Amino acid sequence: MNFPNNLKYSKTHEWILKQDDNIALVGITDYAQHELGDIVFVEFEPAGENKSKGDTICNLESVKAVASVYMPVSGKIKEINPKLLEDEDFALVNNSPYENGWLIQIVMSNSDELSELMDSTTYQQFVEEAK
Amino acid sequence: MKTIFEKSIDCPLTHHRISDSPLIAKKINEIIPDIYLETDHGYGCDEEHILPEVSEVELVRHYVKLSTRNFGVDTGFYPLGSCTMKYNPKINEYTASLPGFLTHPYQSSNQIQGSLELLYDLEQKLCKITGMDAFTLQPSAGAHGEFTGISIMKKYFHEKGETKKFIIVPDSAHGTNPATAAMCQYGVITITSNKHGEVSLEELEAAMQQRDVAGIMLTNPNTLGLFDRNILKITEIVHRYGGLAYYDGANMNAMMGKCKPGEMGFDIIHLNLHKTFSTPHGGGGPGSGPVGVKKFLTEYLPNPRIVYNDKKYTLSEVATKSIGKVKAFYGNFGILVRAYTYILMMGEDGLIRASENAVLNANYLRSLLSTEYKVPFDRICQHEFVMSDETLKNECTTLDLAKRLLDYGFHAPTIYFPLIVSGAIMIEPTETETKETLDTFAQTLKKIKTESIREPELLKKAPISTVVGRLDEVKAARQPKLKFEN
Structure with missing residues (x-):
């Protein structure tokens, strides 16, 4: 299983990639997509809303279960991945969780919160313990 | 098996049209005003509704055959956890x-x-x-x-x-x-x-x-x-x-x-x-x-x-x-x-005994199976218990096990629920099952585990003995076909 070094990770299995001062991409980890199984639908919260850390971003529906994805940091949803929202190509979340299968782009309201998240090594240990 | 629509094509037309009836001299739009007639939905009143047409004996055979393909609590063991699929007395x-x-x-x-x-x-x-x-x-x-x-x-x-x-x-x-x-x-x-x-x-x-x-x-x-x-x-x-x-x-x-x-x-x-x-x-x-x-x-x-x-x-x-x-x-x-x-x-005594036997049956199965399968919370259970997929080999999953059970004539248990157990297999036998049924079910689950070690393909390709084989549930959810087409 793959956990890129340039990302930060949350305990609820989201990753976040800082792209600019306050802009970041958010998705779910390889571990999370593997646990959920094939994603068949994603129901997003509307873009433009202010969210606190831990608020729901979207609900992922897989053949096994429905799971919520949470904001790893506080901020506003800037954009929803159009390949998911419009093209409904949900297999991207399984096949490319860190790249084409990103979920949302956010404007962080407090990028200091990034330091509360785990780095790749710590997250890997966290996943090992969860197994 | 053909659908009733496909069968209809094979049969010579035997139907009667209302419009052929000498009793109806007038056309429908002469009797009912136009505004009440559905004409703009693509199946207006003048068009023939395409209904299947088969003889009585073909009709009976079709639906009797379909009914034999049902699986229910009247036909076999139905251990669907948290659903209490107990027998419905006649x-x-x-x-x-x-x-x-x-x-x-x-x-x-x-x-x-x-x-x-x-x-x-x-x-x-x-x-x-x-x-x-x-x-x-x-x-x-x-x-x-x-x-x-x-x-x-x-x-x-x-x-x-x-x-x-x-x-x-x-x-x-x-x-x-x-x-x-x-x-x-x-x-x-x-x-x-x-x-x-x-x-x-x-x-x-x-x-x-x-x-x-x-x-x-x-x-x-x-x-x-x-x-x-x-x-x-x-x-x-x-x-x-x-x-x-x-x-x-x-x-x-x-x-x-x-x-x-x-x-x-x-x-x-x-x-x-x-x-x-x-x-x-x-x-x-x-x-x-x-x-x-x-x-x-x-x-x-x-x-x-x-x-x-x-x-x-x-x-x-x-x-x-x-x-x-x-x-x-x-x-x-x-x-x-x-x-x-x-x-x-x-009666009062009977209801108490029903609960007692439901709990006894679940615990009997749990103790038979906990030697082969992992039961994460392995203590005296009530009417049901949950196993995990941990001991299945060669990447066989809970889904594979559930499908393989169908080949042996059992309804599958509830799977992947509750979420707090990985690959959950939730079994509720209910009080009405005999010891013989429970023994056969437990032996079958043990056999499936052995198959996962020796012949994992049997699980991955299952079910092979049912009318319909393994369905692609991911494709069905992502690109559902909601209408039958010839």
């Missing part, structure tokens, strides 16, 4: 079809005294079984009962002038519980299970203390099949902070005559008559989800209620703070007759 069907019960809901109460008496007495009997003070039989399913119950909770706090925002739901709850809370416009606070598979008292107390909580929704025994030993502490904590406790009665089959939700401290409960009380379930429904409350909530029950006064039964709008009607007429009456029959046939 005497229930007999009583439900007695001429005296074939009433019309608009008949006056004078003419249906017997039916009302049955409903009234059923409410009393459910009160006795559960330790509650009053019941409504209106809700037509478990989730409908939940909605009724949480609506009562909401109205209760509204009347008290308190605004509450959240309902607590443990992570081992049925999916309908958080859905119900959301339908009633409550937020959901999920609390995790501790290492014993029970509600974490610390988390519960913290949530009650810090948030604006209306109450808790709880199933006991929970979906791991475990009786929460802290149940009295749980309801005490919820009450101490001014909340109410709701009991999801889906797992009541383990509790009859042993433990009453009313005595566990619950204020509102629902029962699933189509589970515990042997009425048809699934496609055989409809269901029934009566709601019971403690005395202080009686006035909130849905109107009308069944009242016995002056030796006469009536349906009356007596509940002063009622949440209103939740179902047309008064519940699924035919189902209520069946459940009443079951209770009378079993």
